[in-house]
Amino acid sequence: MPVTDVAIDKIKDMIISGELAPGDRLPKxxxxxxxxxxxxSSLREAVKALCLIRVLDVRQGDGxxxxxxxxxxxxxxxxxxxxxxxxxxxxxxxxxxxILEPAATALAALHMSDADIAELGTLLGELEDSPTVEALVxxxxxxxxxxxxxxxxxxxxxxxxxxxxxxxxxxxWRGLTQEGAVAKTREQHTAIYxxxxxxxxxxARSWATVHVAGVEQWLRxxxxxxxxxxADAEPAAEAS
Amino acid sequence: MPVTDVAIDKIKDMIISGELAPGDRLPKxxxxxxxxxxxxSSLREAVKALCLIRVLDVRQGDGxxxxxxxxxxxxxxxxxxxxxxxxxxxxxxxxxxxILEPAATALAALHMSDADIAELGTLLGELEDSPTVEALVxxxxxxxxxxxxxxxxxxxxxxxxxxxxxxxxxxxWRGLTQEGAVAKTREQHTAIYxxxxxxxxxxARSWATVHVAGVEQWLRxxxxxxxxxxADAEPAAEAS
DNA sequence: AACACCGAAACATCCGAGGTCTGTTGCAGG
DNA sequence: CCTGCAACAGACCTCGGATGTTTCGGTGTT
Numbered sequence: 001m002p003v004t005d006v007a008i009d010k011i012k013d014m015i016i017s018g019e020l021a022p023g024d025r026l027p028k029x030x031x032x033x034x035x036x037x038x039x040x041s042s043l044r045e046a047v048k049a050l051c052l053i054r055v056l057d058v059r060q061g062d063g064x065x066x067x068x069x070x071x072x073x074x075x076x077x078x079x080x081x082x083x084x085x086x087x088x089x090x091x092x093x094x095x096x097x098x099i100l101e102p103a104a105t106a107l108a109a110l111h112m113s114d115a116d117i118a119e120l121g122t123l124l125g126e127l128e129d130s131p132t133v134e135a136l137v138x139x140x141x142x143x144x145x146x147x148x149x150x151x152x153x154x155x156x157x158x159x160x161x162x163x164x165x166x167x168x169x170x171x172x173w174r175g176l177t178q179e180g181a182v183a184k185t186r187e188q189h190t191a192i193y194x195x196x197x198x199x200x201x202x203x204a205r206s207w208a209t210v211h212v213a214g215v216e217q218w219l220r221x222x223x224x225x226x227x228x229x230x231a232d233a234e235p236a237a238e239a240s
Numbered sequence: 241m242p243v244t245d246v247a248i249d250k251i252k253d254m255i256i257s258g259e260l261a262p263g264d265r266l267p268k269x270x271x272x273x274x275x276x277x278x279x280x281s282s283l284r285e286a287v288k289a290l291c292l293i294r295v296l297d298v299r300q301g302d303g304x305x306x307x308x309x310x311x312x313x314x315x316x317x318x319x320x321x322x323x324x325x326x327x328x329x330x331x332x333x334x335x336x337x338x339i340l341e342p343a344a345t346a347l348a349a350l351h352m353s354d355a356d357i358a359e360l361g362t363l364l365g366e367l368e369d370s371p372t373v374e375a376l377v378x379x380x381x382x383x384x385x386x387x388x389x390x391x392x393x394x395x396x397x398x399x400x401x402x403x404x405x406x407x408x409x410x411x412x413w414r415g416l417t418q419e420g421a422v423a424k425t426r427e428q429h430t431a432i433y434x435x436x437x438x439x440x441x442x443x444a445r446s447w448a449t450v451h452v453a454g455v456e457q458w459l460r461x462x463x464x465x466x467x468x469x470x471a472d473a474e475p476a477a478e479a480s
Numbered sequence: 481a482a483c484a485c486c487g488a489a490a491c492a493t494c495c496g497a498g499g500t501c502t503g504t505t506g507c508a509g510g
Numbered sequence: 511c512c513t514g515c516a517a518c519a520g521a522c523c524t525c526g527g528a529t530g531t532t533t534c535g536g537t538g539t540t
Contacts, residue, residue, distance in 0.1 A: 002523070004288060015324065028490060039525045041281055044492090048244060048285040049292040053321055060491045061533030071329055074321045081293055081314045084255065089311055092395040096340070099396070103339040155332040156339070159399075242492070268521060279494045284523090300522050301502030 003038045007046035010036055015055070015066055026056070026064040053077040075158030079165045091220060097163045098212040101144070104160060105192060105208035106201040108150035117197050120146055124193055127186070136182065137173050143189055147196070172215065175222055188214070243278045247286035250276055255295070255306055266296070266304040293317040315398030319405045331460060337403045338452045341384070344400060345432060345448035346441040348390035357437050360386050364433055367426070376422070377413050383429055387436070412455065415462055428454070 014020045026032055033043040047064060050056040054073045058064045067073055085093065112120075123146065127139050144164060148157040176185065188211040195204035254260045266272055273283040287304060290296040294313045298304045307313055325333065352360075363386065367379050384404060388397040416425065428451040435444035 004523090008292070012320075012323070016326070030490095041284075041526080042524060044281075045285050045288040049289040052248070052289040052292065053317070055321075055324060058491070059533075060531065061489080063490060063533095069324050071325065071332065074324060075318075077293070077321060078315075078318060080252075081295075081317060083252070084295065084309050084314060085311065086256070089395060092311065092393050095393050096396050096399060099343040100336070100339060153332050153335050155329060156336050159336060244492085270521095281495080282493060298522070299502080300500070301520080303521060 004042045004045045004049075007036050007038055007043055008049055011046060011050060011056075015069075020066050022066050022069045024066050026066070028063065052080070071154045072158040072161075075155065075162055078159070078162040082162055082165055087223065090223075091216070093163055094212070094216050094219060097160065098209070098216055100156065100160055100163070101148075101212050102205040102208040104148045104151040104153075104156050105196070106205035107152060107156075108147045109196045109199055109201040109204040111152040112147075112150035112196060116146065116150055117193075120150075120193050120196065124186075124189060131182075133174055133177060136177065137169055140173070140185075140189075141169065147192070150196075172219060176215075176218065179218075181218070184214075185211075244282045244285045244289075247276050247278055247283055248289060251286060251290060251296075255309075260306050262306050262309045264306050266306070268303065292320070311394045312398040312401075315395065315402055318399070318402040322402055322405055327463070331456070331463070333403055334452070334456050334459060337400065338449070338456055340396065340400055340403070341388075341452050342445040342448040344388050344391040344393075344396050345436070346445035347392060347396075348387045349436045349439055349441040349444040351392040352387075352390035352436060356386065356390055357433075360390075360433055360436065364426075364429060371422075373414055373417060376417065377409055380413070380425075380429075381409065387432070390436075412459060416455075416458065419458075421458070424454075425451075 011020075011026075020026065027035065029040050029043060033040045036043065047056055047058060051058060054067055054077050055069070056064055057067045082093065120143070123139065123143055127135070131139070141164070145157070145161060148160040151157060176182070188207060192204060192207045192211065195207055251260075251266075260266065267275065269280050269283060269287075273280045276283065287296055287298065291298060294307055294317050295309070296304055297307045322333065360383070363379065363383055367375070371379070381404070385397070385401055388400040391397060416422070428447060432444060432447045432451065435447055
């Protein structure tokens, strides 16, 4: 095994064993390199790799630190991974979201504070009648993120965040807006909000299921009918 | 932004744009370095990072290749991330698994082939009466993986695989065996298997829920109930 | 007390020289 | 003609040092 990989494991072990706690500073490059028995160059490769997945945080002129290691930070790295999956496996990712989102929404109906619910309502009102695609995406993202956050489970929240990341969403929205499904989506968002406000987890879950399934159905038709993206075929889809 | 990070993005873009397809070989280090406008050392850091998350695959003496980019490979990297979360957030991870596992089991009841179901049954029979902890963990892992795989959704499968990774499991099992819950677990596994074999998705889902919830409940008690105030403080726990 | 300057510490980047592994090529033997 | 072995070239691996940049903290001036 390459020395760099060994170094990655060593550092990982140092963190897991508790020798390095979140927020701690690592020994300086030269020192740590000697201690692990390799050159600075190789050590830097290891550090860079751990940096990509948000385990370490290097600050030039200061030092290298262990991050907070909170779930949202680490799962965040998954966004990067999801970016690599575009057309082919989008439906698989969406299917997972269809499982998680209703569950998160139900949990949110139980755990969200009144203040957070109020903010959720504000969010709905902020959207103009004819919003730009960018505003729409941003609002949609915030709405679902707030609900996920309201589930009280940071892992679930981060996971959903990664799945519905900014990447795949824009394209979907663009398509949806072209078919004038904005109104329907807004209705569903409102319904989800009201179910949460009424503290009705099962109702919230159902609306969330309907909501995600609608997008899924639409997407399935959009890229399922044929590989030809210009084929708009059935405008139906979406919901019913 | 550091040149290395720029390089990571550049390579990422080259892959996403299709310039580099899965399985393709990258230009040699020196060449790519010049093309991206940085030194070989810095490029190597970028490559190493992308290697950690299974996007690239370097083979000494041969060259650097883009991996298949299949979901299982990329999500696999999440196992590495999950390893960093031990005692504190295990329950959050388990809660997510409690959402996904029943859904996957229900899907498996619908989609698994008869041959795969037969293999699942074989797996159950392979376990001895008084297995070692290692054998138990291995068998349990295989059982759930096979079901996840049977869901037909590779993303869901990989995600579950990461969540129930080998790390957190061993400890849980050790505890469970000490309380003699092995028999109960085996019963539940059998029930799940029979529900799948009978093609009863809802029954399979319920058994899976019961199964995971049992582990969750046990773990919650084992770790100390004082964590979640909303959690029922019933001493009920898991076993009978 | 507030601000500007300066130097030490630490990371960022680059370079060039060996080392090691892998796939291929060419030759000899069957 | 096919097979097996050995040498070769290509590509990555590792190293250590030199130089640039950024940050932090101490110092002196206003």
